[in-house]
Amino acid sequence: MSQENKDQQIRIYVDGEAVSVAAGANVIDAVASVGKEIPHYCYHPKLSVPGNCRMCLIEMGTPGRDRATGEPILNEDGSPQIMWVPKPVIACATKVSPDMHVRTESEVIQSCREGVMEFLLVNHPLDCPICDQAGECRLQEFATDYGRGYSRFVEGKNVKPKRTRLGPRVMLDDERCILCSRCIRFCEEIAEDPVLGFIDRGSYSTLTTFPGKELANNYSLNTVDICPVGALTSTDFRFRMRVWFLKETPSIDAESSVGCNTLVGSREGVIYRITPRRNDAVNDTWMPDSGRVLYKAVDADNRLVSPSIEGRPVSAEAALAEAARVLLGGKVAIVGSGRSSVEEQFLLRKIRDVLGADVPTWLVGRPAEGDGKLLSADRNPNVRGALLTGLVGHYPEPVLESLAGAIASGEVDTILTVGEELTEAGLEASLLGKVRMIFMGTHHGPSSQNAVVEVPLPTVFEKAGTFVNQQFRVQRFAAAVPGPDGILPGLKALADLLAQLSGEAVESHIEAIWEEMAGAVPEFEGLRFGAIPETGQLVDGGRFAGLPFVEGPGLHFEPMNAIKEAR
């Protein structure tokens, strides 16, 4: 159920209590919406419904009607007589109907759940002490909640392969698999790469790939996310950290303009994994594998951790003062980034305005092939932020040819680059040797080698902020980890540089910046950082309708041009 579609409500009775639920919902989702859980394994809201685990059995009844007259059949007390279906039914494949009754806690249902739990466990290995899923395992949870509590099984358990490499990122333990088929359905229905399947039959059914074929698509790790048990594990994450130690911080996948919602799992300042966070308007419950390894940038060997002048480590204050001095004395050009947050882009725009409204400003474009799903053709997460904040007025190009020309001709002798490695934007290192470079960024690169001033910035994992995705949806992310020592927190580096240049005090707190942005950017009027919903806030992108955005259709996205053509 999409959230927008919840206006039509109907009344059903859950364990005797009248509740209002969304019409058209299945019983699992409907009952969940009023705060009650119906345990399930195979059902997944974004996949087809196979009804195979039988964990969500409920009793269901509807008000009886006389076959001949169609009149409701009433009890003696005038209440409608409920015709209970004689056998339990699966909640996942049962749609709610007006005045339907469901029992989720009756003796029959308790016995059903106890039975299914016992059956799921008879051939399940007792791996919990060494299993990565422990702590977020539905088998553990429901065994505790609904299980018998002791084993009646004295036969030999089935033996299956314990360590199958399904692909570069996913490992399979077949003994743990409960054959719910979520991963198979995901590969077929979402990734459109049906490489997983069951071989053999009955209790000996075994999940596998065809010999020599791999689960290697860029969405393979979603199978790990949706595996309700520890059968599928991430090669990157397995055996590294107990999940109950992880702090999960809401974030945004910065690898493209889709802006998949994510959770960053960290412990004591170290990130261990990134998983998708459900947003039915953006990424449902999925994300690409490629976005899950971005955290490795935090501890990369070339991470820029200390401010410097001419290569000498200095304090941040000294570096920023020197940067201001250089900028005020030069023929400046600015290179901003579509990877910076909206707040960073806004501060950089203000820096530009102090230096002179005519200071040429570029953004580095990152066009690439989109996959039609959750990796768009624009590998910048936040080009639209740069447009909205007024940092740039044109659509970015991947190669900054005009800047190269300006340097060659001497029109530009000083560059402030924030978050971009200029050699990657088509500028030769030899050409960059001709300018004084103020380099603000997260990692060392060829252009920081000869920088006059280097100022380290936090990565997306180390700061709070917003990106505006391809839908013009403003999405918030929070700081997951503090980042290395020596990096000024959050927006402080840019705010302090602005203060140095303008001679005025600048507030670096994100809410303060939003207060100012809300006044300066018409689309942000009335918005505050803290008030942006977890699922993001759509803003009007109409001002930019004429720009040549590169994104093609994807999940929950149709490009404006395509829509226009369709009309």
Add this chain to the structure above:
Amino acid sequence: MISTPKRTAVHPLERRIILKHADDPTYDASIACYERHGGYAELRKAIGELTPEAICQEVMDSQVRGRGGAGFPAGMKWKFLDRKSGKPIYLICNADESEPGTFKDRQIIHKDPHQLIEGMMISAFAVQARQAFIYIREEMPHGAQILESAIEEARARGFVGENILGSGYSCDLVVHRGAAAYICGEETGLIESLEGKRAYPRIKPPYFPAALGLYMCPTVVNNVETLCNVKHIVAMGGKAYAEIGRPGNTGTRIWCLSGMVRNPGYYELENGRHTYGDLIHKMGGGLLEGRYLQAVIPGGSSAKVWRAGERFTGKLKNGEAFDWGIEDVPLDFDGPMAAGSMSGSGAVIVIDNTVDIVEVLANINAFYAHESCGQCTPCREGSLWMKKITTRMANGGARKEDADLLASIGDQIAGRTICAHGEACAWPTQSFVAKFRDKFEAKAEADPEALRTRAFRMV
């Protein structure tokens, strides 16, 4: 060389309609022979004189119930068909004949294939299907060949294919061979199999074949014997057909008698006119010398077992009181049902006193565990667990508590699965343990060495 199953003499108590010619030594599977015996007259009548609606009404009037196992009225099944969807309608003949103890469809297919083809083409016309399939089990490879050539004969004579009998109605008929999976007898499993997939039965709702069957189109799936009956319903008229047998149990049925009797075989009987006693003793010749009855499985191995000496009392649907021993139970649909079991596929398996009843259940459990598709949890895990327990018991490892455990496992399966395989695998265990509890408990006391080294084995 294509072999024909043994021809047997017709027993005087039989009333042969479907198998009228099957055991006539001068009768063969050719279309010439079939037409010589009046074959395809009903198809001519159906297409030439009747409307599809009229045929459906005749079938409804006949009250004919499905011969595959569930005994659901065929006319109703046809009536449920979604005819307004605009999608093509498919007719499928379920020739997967796989319930242990059943071998009636084999006789029809091998000995009188054109009767099935005629029944199918009338049915296809009645439901306005443009494409029909026969899903035949691979355990009958000759049957598939016989049907293939019979269809070609029928096609050449204008009974199958384009513009049937010049009527403008067209329907092709294709033989599809399975590959030894019991679950393909379940109609939605069969449909999945016919779609080229694992035979995983579908959840119902929403996937009722009448609306969302083969390729998500409206589909009718009928058993071989049921489809053959359609021919005779058209011949004699639905109301006349309903005069055969008993109300709600109309027509004849082909009963398959097997197990430990002198004359196992198939017997086509008017419904409700004879008893299990007649079948076992009069037709089946009774038990072997010096043996006595231990148990009867009245409708295929998934039906609940009867223990010798049991009595069944109660009231029939018409209010008539009954008090039956096994031998008194009428051979029809409602009789075995009233006696707590079912007629299922009409397969009666007789078990005498010389075999170990625990081992009988172990053998049955091995079948249902082997045949569980593995899709849904209770059947997948429960069937194998029951097999493991009963195999252990048969081999000398029984424990006192196994009887209760088996019963409890059965209770945790039946009524909670995607398809009826849940009941099929649970009912034997539930009923054997309930009725032979003493023998299951005594097993724990038996000499394990003697069990391990026993000469006669069934597991």
Add this chain to the structure above:
Amino acid sequence: MPFELTEQTLAEIDRLIPRYPQKRSALMMILHAIQKEKGYLSLESQEWVAEKLELTPIQVREVVTFYPFYREHPIGKRLIRVCRTLSCALNGSYQICDHFKKEFDVELNAVSSDGRVTIEFAECLASCGTAPVAMVDDDLFENLDESKVKALCAEIRAATPATPVEREALAMEEPKQKN
């Protein structure tokens, strides 16, 4: 060596596909046709079928391994399937199976050392009235007893030349659930 089929099998496959409204439906019949020619369904053959029907190989293998009458490994020249289900078992099919095994000195699901046969248990062959029964390839043999088994085995030996097989080669890894 690339996977190849005879002209006859290829023609059969091309005849089978258009019989169905959707070509995936032809899968089981195509597998039968290939198994008839090759004796078993190698992984190469499964990939070939997948390409033919625009499926992924795993979608083919899911089907091959679901149905017991498909096999992924070579077997003896003749396949003996003894029905082990209730009516046959009540009439001694386990003992009948033992007779077959003794005649060819071979275990279940393996190839006899003379290469002549593989013996399997099968579930109900739907000829319970003539139990115990067995199939040898496509032919059904009814009302078996020890002497009939002996005669049948002699017939098989006479009609099937021996091709001794290395013992090691007999150790097959059969993933399917076996009786």
